[in-house]
Amino acid sequence: xxxxxxxxxxxxxxxxxxxxxxxxxxxxxxxxxxxxxxxxxxxxxxxxxxxxxxxxxxxxxxxxxxxxxxxxxxxxxxxxxxxxxxxxxxxxxxxxxxxxxxxxxxxxxxxxxxxxxxxxxxxxxxxxxxxxxxxxxxxxxxxxxxxxxxxxxxxxxxxxxxxxxxxxxxxxxxxxxxxxxxxxxxxxxxxxxxxxxxxxxxxxxxxxxxxxxxxxxxxxxxxxxxxxxxxxxxxxxxxxxxxxxxxxxxxxxxxxxxxxxxxxxxxxxxxxxxxxxxxxxxxxxxxxxxxxxxxxxxxxxxxxxxxxxxxxxxxxxxxxxxxxxxxxxxxxxxxxxxxxxxxxxxxxxxxxxxxxxxxxxxxxxxxxxxxxxxxxxxxxxxxxxxxxxxxxxxxxxxxxxxxxxxxxxxxx
Amino acid sequence: xxxxxxxxxxxxxxxxxxxxxxxxxxxxxxxxxxxxxxxxxxxxxxxxxxxxxxxxxxxxxxxxxxxxxxxxxxxxxxxxxxxxxxxxxxxxxxxxxxxxxxxxxxxxxxxxxxxxxxxxxxxxxxxxxxxxxxxxxxxxxxxxxxxxxxxxxxxxxxxxxxxxxxxxxxxxxxxxxxxxxxxxxxxxxxxxxxxxxxxxxxxxxxxxxxxxxxxxxxxxxxxxxxxxxxxxxxxxxxxxxxxxxxxxxxxxxxxxxxxxxxxxxxxxxxxxxxxxxxxxxxxxxxxxxxxxxxxxxxxxxxxxxxxxxxxxxxxxxxxxxxxxxxxxxxxxxxxxxxxxxxxxxxxxxxxxxxxxxxxxxxxxxxxxxxxxxxxxxxxxxxxxxxxxxxxxxxxxxxxxxxxxxxxxxxxx
Numbered sequence: 001x002x003x004x005x006x007x008x009x010x011x012x013x014x015x016x017x018x019x020x021x022x023x024x025x026x027x028x029x030x031x032x033x034x035x036x037x038x039x040x041x042x043x044x045x046x047x048x049x050x051x052x053x054x055x056x057x058x059x060x061x062x063x064x065x066x067x068x069x070x071x072x073x074x075x076x077x078x079x080x081x082x083x084x085x086x087x088x089x090x091x092x093x094x095x096x097x098x099x100x101x102x103x104x105x106x107x108x109x110x111x112x113x114x115x116x117x118x119x120x121x122x123x124x125x126x127x128x129x130x131x132x133x134x135x136x137x138x139x140x141x142x143x144x145x146x147x148x149x150x151x152x153x154x155x156x157x158x159x160x161x162x163x164x165x166x167x168x169x170x171x172x173x174x175x176x177x178x179x180x181x182x183x184x185x186x187x188x189x190x191x192x193x194x195x196x197x198x199x200x201x202x203x204x205x206x207x208x209x210x211x212x213x214x215x216x217x218x219x220x221x222x223x224x225x226x227x228x229x230x231x232x233x234x235x236x237x238x239x240x241x242x243x244x245x246x247x248x249x250x251x252x253x254x255x256x257x258x259x260x261x262x263x264x265x266x267x268x269x270x271x272x273x274x275x276x277x278x279x280x281x282x283x284x285x286x287x288x289x290x291x292x293x294x295x296x297x298x299x300x301x302x303x304x305x306x307x308x309x310x311x312x313x314x315x316x317x318x319x320x321x322x323x324x325x326x327x328x329x330x331x332x333x334x335x336x337x338x339x340x341x342x343x344x345x346x347x348x349x350x351x352x353x354x355x356x357x358x359x360x361x362x363x364x365x366x367x368x369x370x371x372x373x374x375x376x377x378x379x380x381x382x383x384x385x386x387x388x389x390x391x392x393x394x395x396x397x398x399x400x401x402x403x404x405x406x407x408x409x410x411x412x
Numbered sequence: 413x414x415x416x417x418x419x420x421x422x423x424x425x426x427x428x429x430x431x432x433x434x435x436x437x438x439x440x441x442x443x444x445x446x447x448x449x450x451x452x453x454x455x456x457x458x459x460x461x462x463x464x465x466x467x468x469x470x471x472x473x474x475x476x477x478x479x480x481x482x483x484x485x486x487x488x489x490x491x492x493x494x495x496x497x498x499x500x501x502x503x504x505x506x507x508x509x510x511x512x513x514x515x516x517x518x519x520x521x522x523x524x525x526x527x528x529x530x531x532x533x534x535x536x537x538x539x540x541x542x543x544x545x546x547x548x549x550x551x552x553x554x555x556x557x558x559x560x561x562x563x564x565x566x567x568x569x570x571x572x573x574x575x576x577x578x579x580x581x582x583x584x585x586x587x588x589x590x591x592x593x594x595x596x597x598x599x600x601x602x603x604x605x606x607x608x609x610x611x612x613x614x615x616x617x618x619x620x621x622x623x624x625x626x627x628x629x630x631x632x633x634x635x636x637x638x639x640x641x642x643x644x645x646x647x648x649x650x651x652x653x654x655x656x657x658x659x660x661x662x663x664x665x666x667x668x669x670x671x672x673x674x675x676x677x678x679x680x681x682x683x684x685x686x687x688x689x690x691x692x693x694x695x696x697x698x699x700x701x702x703x704x705x706x707x708x709x710x711x712x713x714x715x716x717x718x719x720x721x722x723x724x725x726x727x728x729x730x731x732x733x734x735x736x737x738x739x740x741x742x743x744x745x746x747x748x749x750x751x752x753x754x755x756x757x758x759x760x761x762x763x764x765x766x767x768x769x770x771x772x773x774x775x776x777x778x779x780x781x782x783x784x785x786x787x788x789x790x791x792x793x794x795x796x797x798x799x800x801x802x803x804x805x806x807x808x809x810x811x812x813x814x815x816x817x818x819x820x821x822x823x824x
Contacts, residue, residue, distance in 0.1 A: 017763075096785065098778075098783060098784060098785055099783075099785065100778060102774055102778060104785075111796050111797075112796065194796050195796070209602065209625055210625055213621055215627070215628070215795060215796075216627070217797070239819070239821050240819065240821055242821075243821035243822060244821075247821070247822060337817075350814045351429075354524075354812075355812065356812060356813060357815060358812060358814055359815045359817055360815070360816050360817055361816075361817040361818060361819055362815060362817025362819070363817075363821045363822050365821070365822035366510075366512060366514060366815070366820065366822055367813075371510060371511075371512060371822070372510060372813075373508065384523050384524065384606050384607070384627075384810035385523075385606075385627045385629070385798045385810070386797045388810050388811055388812060388813075389811075389812070398796040398797070398800050399800055400767065400768060400769070400800060400801070401769040401779075401784075401800075401801050402762045403770065403772070403774060403778070404772050404774075405749075405771055405773040405774025405775075406773060407648040407651065407652065407773055407774070408773075408774040408775060408778065409652055409654075409655035409656075409659070409774075409775045409777070410659060410775050410777035410783070
């Protein structure tokens with residue numbers, strides 16, 4: 001870890017001085033090489049899939065793990081998109097003359113070395129590396145054992161392409177030891193890592209939070225809600241709830257619970273059940289069960305669980321305040337949506353719900369760097385420090401003040 | 413700590429909804445009360461000063477601790493300035509229409525509950541509390557035992573004024589237990605605190621870094637340098653070095669080491685010594701001692717020590733690259749300055765030195781929220797995440813995305 005960290009710091013210094021064109025040339029070459037190596041990458045991925053079934057990993061998780069020619073093409077496409085984004089580095093966001101006649105400018109600079117600890121989805125490997133690279137940062141990647149062969153194959157392509165472009169392969173490094181001990185060592189390498197971004201389930205995030213001395217950005221836990229207000233378009237409410245729950249339940253921007261105002265529950269819930277039945281297990285509170293044929297009684301634990309599966313918790317509330325209170329108590333501060341035709345309730349929800357993204361009349365599934373227009377994303381921050389919500393290039397930088405003087409000294 | 417944390421969270425919710433006028437009215441009332449209570453505060457401060465002498469705390473530290481009617485007036489003035497600053501909360505910094513026709517806005521919101529662990533300077537109490545308050549955050553203050561009576565008196569005034577303004581006194585809370593155990597508990601209260609800002613010496617910062625599970629913002633360690641380039645205005649170089657070292661050595665934006673290009677060392681060092689002699693102890697490397705009458709030989713440890721005292725380390729270098737390398741190796745990423753008449757060397761120094769504030773031809777003493785024009789500051793961040801350099805109001809906020817839809821669902 002120490003040797004790797006020192007190499008990363010050295011590579012980060014070189015990287016921070018690359019011109020935009022050099023960075024883009026590399027990314028474009030990488031996208032090309034990635035599709036070029038589709039067969040090799042897929043056969044490595046096959047090894048992981050085979051093992052995942054042996055490990056007894058549930059199907060939605062295997063969905064996250066599986067690559068295809070199409071997904072590799074999407075990964076390459078997303079790298080090309082990163083290449084096409086403006087370079088954030090060097091931009092002076094503001095500059096002013098102080099009372100002491102100093103010219104003070106705030107300039108964007110790279111963070112340095114970024115560590116990524118992630119699970120399952122191998123596309124994280126290329127998304128994270130390309131974004132870190134474009135923002136001028138060296139990256140140290142540590143994937144889970146379940147995607148080991150896929151990650152290894154992807155990093156191999158990235159490092160070989162660095163060498164081809166006459167760049168230091170240490171700009172993108174891979175921790176090939178998947179043990180707990182190495183992960184712990186990485187979390188406490190504050191001498192070498194400037195930031196650590198964990199991407200994965202709640203357990204991983206919790207472990208990193210408790211262990212890391214490196215500053216972290218929490219990502220990815222999504223215990224999200226749709227609240228169907230008393231006056232709402234019924235079809236819209238059903239469509240959004242179904243989309244937010246079932247279009248891809250394994251991702252963090254889908255929902256786990258729908259809260260329904262009691263005035264609309266008698267018409268909304270039967271419609272919802274009709275659409276979801278046989279596809280999604282419904283766990284309702286006592287009131288909700290009164291309007292459902294196939295629901296089971298929800299437990300207290302259901303309100304705070306991120307199912308990541310075809311399970312939906314349902315609670316009937318008697319007011320928007322009860323809904324907001326429930327959300328602010330149980331949510332993971334990720335994405336929340338209200339379906340309403342009331343102007344004031346919509347505004348109230350926006351103002352009072354504490355989350356990275358708060359919607360009126362739209363699916364939570366849009367909380368995503370691509371959908372927000374940032375290009376590929378490195379994760380969705382659910383913490384309040386540094387970055388909140390989808391993190392693109394800008395969130396992978398910091399700033400420094402550059403100050404032009406004329407001999408000024410401070411008198412008091 | 414739990415009870416206190418829950419009260420703080422509750423108070424933070426109310427605080428986040430206060431109108432700007434309510435917040436400013438409180439701050440103006442507080443500034444008034446503070447000067448009003450000067451006698452009470454000074455007599456509390458006297459108790460601390462008396463104890464500090466018993467503890468054997470060194471003089472520059474006692475300087476940090478000592479209040480006077482003037483300093484209390486400055487504290488009140490700085491609160492009035494916070495009141496006069498624009499309210500950062502509610503500002504929508506950008507808003508755009510996404511490809512899916514969602515209106516996405518990024519709005520400034522409070523962080524929530526901010527913990528401050530600090531040492532010595534009692535003015536931190538009111539600076540920190542007023543900034544946190546104006547930015548819509550509840551604050552939990554934990555000062556050191558050496559300023560216990562001063563802090564207690566100041567918090568008493570702040571809470572009494574909250575009550576007078578019919579606000580919840582839990583918006584500004586004080587941890588009256590100064591034990592290590594309580595500090596540790598506070599550092600690990602990630603259920604109640606959104607951010608923890610330690611203000612104090614290197615030991616405190618290190619302890620917080622190793623212990624905290626609450627996200628932290630590192631502040632205040634300043635191992636800073638002035639580099640006198642080969643071609644530089646001699647008088648300016650001496651003035652800036654003397655100012656940066658000796659105008660107030662106990663603060664974090666003063667310097668510890670001067671690096672001198674060998675071409676200018678024979679003229680610069682005797683001049684510097686002449687100005688500093690009998691006031692500052694000089695610790696030079698072998699080359700530097702050749703030009704000094706009263707220097708002692710610097711040890712390796714001197715290059716990485718924040719003396720916070722009338723001690724200056726001196727090193728002669730043979731190139732700007734050697735100076736930059738020394739700085740990037742030993743500095744604490746706070747403030748660095750080059751004195752030069754060379755355009756290219758100035759630009760090179762700005763680009764290659766890694767620090768929160770990098771100066772050409774000015775004293776490092778200007779790294780300060782007031783001097784930057786931010787109003788009072790809550791500290792100077794030396795980390796790269798969230799905020800870097802002097803932290804004013806804006807750095808005490810986060811953002812949330814507010815999204816206006818028209819029924820959008822995600823297709824893929």
